Amino acid sequence: MKKSFLFLAYALLFTISISSFTSCRDEKSTSEKVEETIDDAGDNIEEGVEEIEDEIDDATDDN
Secondary structure (H helix, E strand, O other): OHHHHHHHHHHHHHHHHHHHHHHOOOOOOHHHHHHHHHHHHHHHHHHHHHHHHHHHHHHHHHO
16 A cells, blocks of 8 residues: 555656646747747858858968
């Protein structure tokens, strides 16, 4: 009896802890996901341009 009660208590605690992690997620709409993806792509392009500018500066400084 005691083992089954402990097993049930542990199972209940495990279920509650798992559900608390998954229920706190923010649900994003499709338009929010698209906007976030576009922003990320823009940031990546800007970083790439800065890296290329640095490489060009380094190449022209050596000569």
